[in-house]
Amino acid sequence: MxxxxxxxxxxxxxxxxxxxxxxxxxxxxxxNSHPSVSKLSVVESSVCFGKAIEKNLGIVYYPTLEELFRSxxxxxxxxxxxxxxxxxxxxSAIEKGIHTFIEKPLTLxxxxxxxxxxxxxxxxxxxxVGYVNRFNEIFQAVQLLLQSGELGAPTHVHCxxxxxxxxxxxxxxxxxxxREGGGCLSDIATHGIDLxxxxxxxxxxxxxxxxxxxxxxxxxxxVDVLFGYEGFTGSLHVNWSDPSCRKxxxxxxxxxxxxxxxxxxxxxxxxxxxPAGRGDSAAWSTVYITDIAQPVRMYVxxxxxxxxLDYFIDNILSGTTENVSGLxxxxxxxxxxxxxxxxxxxxxxx
Amino acid sequence: MKLIFGxxxxxxxxxxxxxxxxxxxxxxxxLEPIIAVIDHAYDAGIRDFMFTTHDRVTEICDHFRKYHQxxxxxxxYPAMPYAHKYANLVADKxxxxxxxxxxxxxxxxxxxxxxxxxxGMGAVQRDPITVMRLLVDAELRTFRxxxxxxxxxxxxxxxxxxxxxxxxxxxxxVTYARQRHGVNAxxxxxxxxxxxxYIDACGIDRPLLCASxxxxxxxxxxxxxxxxxxxxKGQHRFVAMSVFASGAVPSSxxxxxxxxxxxxxxxxxxxxxxxxxxxxVSLFQDVRAAVxx
Numbered sequence: 001m002x003x004x005x006x007x008x009x010x011x012x013x014x015x016x017x018x019x020x021x022x023x024x025x026x027x028x029x030x031x032n033s034h035p036s037v038s039k040l041s042v043v044e045s046s047v048c049f050g051k052a053i054e055k056n057l058g059i060v061y062y063p064t065l066e067e068l069f070r071s072x073x074x075x076x077x078x079x080x081x082x083x084x085x086x087x088x089x090x091x092s093a094i095e096k097g098i099h100t101f102i103e104k105p106l107t108l109x110x111x112x113x114x115x116x117x118x119x120x121x122x123x124x125x126x127x128x129v130g131y132v133n134r135f136n137e138i139f140q141a142v143q144l145l146l147q148s149g150e151l152g153a154p155t156h157v158h159c160x161x162x163x164x165x166x167x168x169x170x171x172x173x174x175x176x177x178x179r180e181g182g183g184c185l186s187d188i189a190t191h192g193i194d195l196x197x198x199x200x201x202x203x204x205x206x207x208x209x210x211x212x213x214x215x216x217x218x219x220x221x222x223v224d225v226l227f228g229y230e231g232f233t234g235s236l237h238v239n240w241s242d243p244s245c246r247k248x249x250x251x252x253x254x255x256x257x258x259x260x261x262x263x264x265x266x267x268x269x270x271x272x273x274x275p276a277g278r279g280d281s282a283a284w285s286t287v288y289i290t291d292i293a294q295p296v297r298m299y300v301x302x303x304x305x306x307x308x309l310d311y312f313i314d315n316i317l318s319g320t321t322e323n324v325s326g327l328x329x330x331x332x333x334x335x336x337x338x339x340x341x342x343x344x345x346x347x348x349x350x
Numbered sequence: 351m352k353l354i355f356g357x358x359x360x361x362x363x364x365x366x367x368x369x370x371x372x373x374x375x376x377x378x379x380x381l382e383p384i385i386a387v388i389d390h391a392y393d394a395g396i397r398d399f400m401f402t403t404h405d406r407v408t409e410i411c412d413h414f415r416k417y418h419q420x421x422x423x424x425x426x427y428p429a430m431p432y433a434h435k436y437a438n439l440v441a442d443k444x445x446x447x448x449x450x451x452x453x454x455x456x457x458x459x460x461x462x463x464x465x466x467x468x469x470g471m472g473a474v475q476r477d478p479i480t481v482m483r484l485l486v487d488a489e490l491r492t493f494r495x496x497x498x499x500x501x502x503x504x505x506x507x508x509x510x511x512x513x514x515x516x517x518x519x520x521x522x523x524v525t526y527a528r529q530r531h532g533v534n535a536x537x538x539x540x541x542x543x544x545x546x547x548y549i550d551a552c553g554i555d556r557p558l559l560c561a562s563x564x565x566x567x568x569x570x571x572x573x574x575x576x577x578x579x580x581x582x583k584g585q586h587r588f589v590a591m592s593v594f595a596s597g598a599v600p601s602s603x604x605x606x607x608x609x610x611x612x613x614x615x616x617x618x619x620x621x622x623x624x625x626x627x628x629x630x631v632s633l634f635q636d637v638r639a640a641v642x643x
């Protein structure tokens with residue numbers, strides 16, 4: 001195991017968060033209450049909002065990353081800005097030897113992501129990407145079950161995500177512009193790609209794909225992909241303009257030689273083939289999140305959000321650069337996205 | 351033990367399973383089945399009801415006002431905000447854009463809101479406490495003319511503010527509820543020990559603290575033992591929720607567990623069938639409740 005560069009001598013860390021949107025504020029709340037974080041600063045492009053945070057919460061605010069770095073080099077940085085800015089911000093932080101947590105997607109280009117992977121390795125920093133489902137206890141249990149080989153080799157993997165995020169045409173948010181990282185594929189679909197990668201590794205090929213606009217003027221709202229793996233196939237269906245659900249809803253389904261798993265954030269159903277043969281209802285069992293969830297130090301939006309950041313901080317403190325959600329995972333998602341775009345048949349319904 | 355009837359089941363919220371959540375949300379897609387369940391609860395003797403400030407609550411409150419004879423003695427505990435109403439707005443427009451949208455959407459915007467909207471984002475951002483007061487007013491307007499006992503801050507906001515150490519916002523929520531609206535205030539939290547310690551440190555005067563209490567330790571952060579220690583100290587006012595841990599704890603054990611604590615004033619629970627409501631009422635009827643000092 002490689003050693004990361006040492007944190008502050010007393011084991012207390014100075015951190016900074018850039019970008020105070022919904023995720024940035026969540027991260028701020030989780031880290032602000034971490035016993036090993038002694039000081040937090042924020043960088044936010046809205047001067048008014050940044051000043052309000054400074055005035056009301058006593059958290060030091062900088063309008064730009066440059067000003068933060070001129071004043072103080074933190075031990076770690078959390079990047080929660082719009083996706084198009086991730087590459088440049090992460091690069092400037094990692095170059096300075098700062099441990100860096102980057103919200104998903106890692107960058108908007110597989111090439112830039114690969115550059116960051118190399119840079120992080122050469123600077124020996126702890127670097128993590130915010131694929132938070134890797135810290136959900138149900139998905140972790142499913143992944144362990146698959147890796148154990150108990151169900152034999154997979155024959156098909158499938159992930160479906162539905163969300164009511166974008167249900168009407170909106171004008172000028174960054175999410176509505178592809179070059180800014182907007183569109184379903186670069187946004188919530190990355191969670192689906194990563195979840196499949198987490199389960200069975202990245203696909204060997206994209207057999208076919210379609211990107212469909214449902215309500216957005218210039219980006220995709222629906223993504224359908226058929227993946228090829230070594231000896232099996234996979235599919236991904238993501239719709240972020242689905243008014244039929246109240247909040248994002250996931251369904252992960254894995255068929256294997258000796259069983260089947262159907263999972264979401266709250267439970268998984270397991271079917272294990274038995275000698276009794278077809279339709280044996282006794283072969284089904286369900287594990288609920290209430291059966292396996294462990295409490296967290298500070299719950300803000302779900303166990304997994306705290307678990308991913310506490311893991312990041314623990315890795316900094318212990319000098320561990322290997323990471324279950326390392327930049328390689330982020331890069332692999334970005335590579336799959338480029339293959340999907342290359343294969344993608346664009347369907348326009350608006 | 352006083353029972354407060356909650357509303358998660360009406361809005362497709364179920365911690366155990368997305369499938370169950372979906373089928374609940376289908377079943378309660380119109381007002382009629384919701385009112386039927388509320389009537390079962392009322393007829394079983396329950397008078398205390400918590401409602402999240404979901405859009406649908408407007409219709410429920412209209413129903414209560416229209417048939418006020420039917421619902422004599424009913425007491426309401428609004429829980430705000432309904433997070434998903436804001437979450438999608440925030441994702442799209444940023445935090446301040448979402449706030450402005452909600453305030454604009456409030457038809458009875460006062461002069462203060464209009465002034466603030468004219469002054470633009472800057473004014474809103476410089477004075478988040480005023481924004482919070484206006485949002486409380488906007489959310490409470492739904493409940494006008496009804497007997498509101500206490501307002502609760504939803505855990506997604508409570509715990510965010512707790513982590514941010516936003517002392518002023520938490521304190522002002524309590525002060526504003528009491529002084530402006532004449533009602534008590536409470537916080538729903540997933541971090542009871544940290545919250546109890548923080549409100550003590552800030553000198554916030556005994557708000558209701560609503561948190562999970564179950565033998566399974568589910569949603570009790572950082573540990574079940576730390577919750578038990580806080581409650582036994584008895585220095586705060588407690589409302590227990592998630593007492594069945596979404597079904598992980600058998601009902602008899604749930605009542606037994608709550609009965610072990612002398613300092614719990616009420617149990618918040620949700621149910622969608624007459625049978626489950628009546629069972630829960632009978633389960634808790636002999637459990638002694640704390641009397642607030």
